[in-house]
Amino acid sequence: MVKSLKYKNIIFGSLLLLLTIPLMSLYVWLLFNSINEKPLYSLIPKNPGFRSWIQLFSRLPEASGMPTSIFPIIKNTIIIAGGVMLLDLFVCSLAGYSISRLKFKGKDLLLSFLLIMKAFPLLILLIATYFVLFYLRLLNTFLSVILARTAMELVMGTWIIKGFFDSIPREIEESARIDGATKFTLWRKIMIPLVKPGLIAVGVMAFIAGWSDFIFVYTFIFDQSKWTLSVFLYSLISSQESVDYNFLATVSIFYMIPTLLLYSFAQKGLTKGTLGGGIK
Numbered sequence: 001m002v003k004s005l006k007y008k009n010i011i012f013g014s015l016l017l018l019l020t021i022p023l024m025s026l027y028v029w030l031l032f033n034s035i036n037e038k039p040l041y042s043l044i045p046k047n048p049g050f051r052s053w054i055q056l057f058s059r060l061p062e063a064s065g066m067p068t069s070i071f072p073i074i075k076n077t078i079i080i081a082g083g084v085m086l087l088d089l090f091v092c093s094l095a096g097y098s099i100s101r102l103k104f105k106g107k108d109l110l111l112s113f114l115l116i117m118k119a120f121p122l123l124i125l126l127i128a129t130y131f132v133l134f135y136l137r138l139l140n141t142f143l144s145v146i147l148a149r150t151a152m153e154l155v156m157g158t159w160i161i162k163g164f165f166d167s168i169p170r171e172i173e174e175s176a177r178i179d180g181a182t183k184f185t186l187w188r189k190i191m192i193p194l195v196k197p198g199l200i201a202v203g204v205m206a207f208i209a210g211w212s213d214f215i216f217v218y219t220f221i222f223d224q225s226k227w228t229l230s231v232f233l234y235s236l237i238s239s240q241e242s243v244d245y246n247f248l249a250t251v252s253i254f255y256m257i258p259t260l261l262l263y264s265f266a267q268k269g270l271t272k273g274t275l276g277g278g279i280k
Helices: 002-034 051-056 070-101 107-119 122-135 142-166 170-178 183-194 196-212 215-220 229-238 245-272 275-279
Strands: none
Touching: 002 245, 051 245, 070 107, 070 142, 070 183, 070 196, 070 229, 107 142, 122 142, 122 215, 142 196, 142 215, 170 183, 183 196, 196 245, 215 229, 229 245
């Protein structure tokens, strides 16, 4: 029985590996292009070199219409991604706890409304969001992108955090109230540590959403000095000059590295804390 299950796992794993080979070959090709002097049309580097990587951290092409250094662009991207993550975690943790634990009129209607909001495509809300930010005088600021992107992530984040709060026994709250803990203290010192896996998951999704956002940055921010890596990639592709595909591959690989590292970190974090251990 054990050997049969082992063979099935090996076969299933081999099948999954075969299915991922075409996708992985594309990433390998992209990596080899970033360390090649000329555009590469195969998986075998013919003119290896680090010209594109040196150019990335020295002086950017002037034809891109962006700052001549990559570091301000990285800073802008981190500000937006970090802002989305922090604001999303704060709002989702409060909203998830309130919906899970508090009794109020219209609770079921609120949950249904959250699901309906998730059904609207992003582009449909873009024009309305633009005018709201216009009247609030927030256009051409990082805050405009942070607020808009956070609003798009709140629905899923709130549902995830609510599910984690639902799984916590109410006896823990009752014991804390007997000891004199206020609702805010109960939420901050007792409940939040018990839902760390959920917070990590929501935080990772929010950070990646802010990191990869293009449409909000391109629509709400007019000053090119405030643009992010996603818009920088677009400017390289849409440039009227000839496209440097080796440099484009280098920027693409550099753009993916933080998200890959973050996923790796989140995977380890999700396996560390469990609800059972928290209750004990």
